[in-house]
Amino acid sequence: MKCTRCKETAIVSLPSHNAGFCSPCFLLFFQRQVQKAIKDKRLFTFADRIIIALSGGKDSLALAWQLQKLGYDIAGLHIDLAIPQSSPIARDHAERFCTFNNIKLFILELDKLGLPIPEINKKIKRPVCSICGKIKRYYFNKFALDNNFTVLATGHNLDDEVARLFSNVFRWDEAYLGDQGPLLPDENGFVRKVKPLYRLSEFETANLCFIAGIDYGFSPCPYSKGASFTFYKTLFDELEHKQPGSKLSFYKGFLNRGQKAFSGLNMNRGVKPSPCVKCGYPTSKETCGVCRIRQMMENG
Amino acid sequence: MQIIIQPENRTKNISNVSTVMGLLNKLGLKASQALVIRENQLLTPDRRIYQDDHIIVRLVASRG
Numbered sequence: 025m026k027c028t029r030c031k032e033t034a035i036v037s038l039p040s041h042n043a044g045f046c047s048p049c050f051l052l053f054f055q056r057q058v059q060k061a062i063k064d065k066r067l068f069t070f071a072d073r074i075i076i077a078l079s080g081g082k083d084s085l086a087l088a089w090q091l092q093k094l095g096y097d098i099a100g101l102h103i104d105l106a107i108p109q110s111s112p113i114a115r116d117h118a119e120r121f122c123t124f125n126n127i128k129l130f131i132l133e134l135d136k137l138g139l140p141i142p143e144i145n146k147k148i149k150r151p152v153c154s155i156c157g158k159i160k161r162y163y164f165n166k167f168a169l170d171n172n173f174t175v176l177a178t179g180h181n182l183d184d185e186v187a188r189l190f191s192n193v194f195r196w197d198e199a200y201l202g203d204q205g206p207l208l209p210d211e212n213g214f215v216r217k218v219k220p221l222y223r224l225s226e227f228e229t230a231n232l233c234f235i236a237g238i239d240y241g242f243s244p245c246p247y248s249k250g251a252s253f254t255f256y257k258t259l260f261d262e263l264e265h266k267q268p269g270s271k272l273s274f275y276k277g278f279l280n281r282g283q284k285a286f287s288g289l290n291m292n293r294g295v296k297p298s299p300c301v302k303c304g305y306p307t308s309k310e311t312c313g314v315c316r317i318r319q320m321m322e323n324g
Numbered sequence: 325m326q327i328i329i330q331p332e333n334r335t336k337n338i339s340n341v342s343t344v345m346g347l348l349n350k351l352g353l354k355a356s357q358a359l360v361i362r363e364n365q366l367l368t369p370d371r372r373i374y375q376d377d378h379i380i381v382r383l384v385a386s387r388g
Contacts, residue, residue, distance in 0.1 A: 229384075265356070
């Protein structure tokens with residue numbers, strides 16, 4: 025297979041774009057996809073201070089690498105979940121990546137904040153994933169606002185977004201469908217949240233990491249076994265294999281033609297968040313979810 | 325040929341395959357689900373592979 029641009033031997037085949045690329049041309053392709061996402065959705069500008077949620081996995085590291093190459097003002101924030109089987113490995117990758125690339129890295133430790141995930145997992149009967157997500161969103165948002173960052177960027181890729189969209193459609197969850205997209209504006213006490221990799225698949229970020237020499241963490245979370253999103257991703261891989269380009273088409277179709285309708289429903293029905301009585305974080309209840317978890321942990 | 329499947333670093337011996345696509349089929353993988361690496365070079369599905377090759381198949385899906 026020859027590179028679509030320069031006719032050298034291709035090292036990456038992308039049926040979804042009806043293209044193949046050599047190493048330098050793939051890097052250019054990746055950069056252009058990120059630039060297009062930023063421009064089309066007006067995610068941020070060079071004036072913004074961007075904090076990147078750095079898990080230590082391939083997507084967040086690929087995002088940081090690319091935004092730094094493009095010259096944006098970035099720093100990383102890693103949340104150490106205190107899970108013995110995976111957290112030290114994830115943290116080590118985030119630290120080494122930032123040291124090597126000279127990116128400022130902040131680390132929050134849930135153990136020190138009284139919210140270690142394994143301890144929470146012992147106290148609840150349902151999967152801990154939704155609580156873990158809630159705690160991470162809370163601290164990413166709070167850290168960004170407390171430290172004058174104007175944008176919080178995450179490494180969610182096309183596969184993440186398609187799996188989420190499918191899950192939301194499957195349940196016809198109007199509220200979640202109204203909020204889904206690569207840009208959530210800053211309002212009601214929330215920092216602006218962006219997903220600049222929404223046009224790129226996991227396969228593409230994995231290729232970027234290999235070509236750019238980014239050493240990323242492989243260690244899966246021990247609590248994520250059987251997660252429905254993983255199953256949905258496998259389903260969509262099958263569809264993409266038969267109909268290349270279907271993932272991007274499904275997601276872009278939603279953004280261009282579906283999202284607005286659900287967003288309108290939310291505006292009419294949604295409850296405007298008010299500050300949590302304990303910590304001031306925006307919440308639709310009197311006390312926010314994280315303060316309620318903290319209370320549960322303190323009650324033993 | 326000897327295959328190392330990452331991230332688990334499982335070793336597997338596979339025979340009677342002559343292309344990357346054939347290898348992926350034998351492993352039950354789609355082309356977009358793994359990087360196939362030989363001598364630190366990425367291989368596209370149409371590339372030929374040989375019995376004495378040492379190949380890494382790196383799965384790309386994040387699992388939490």
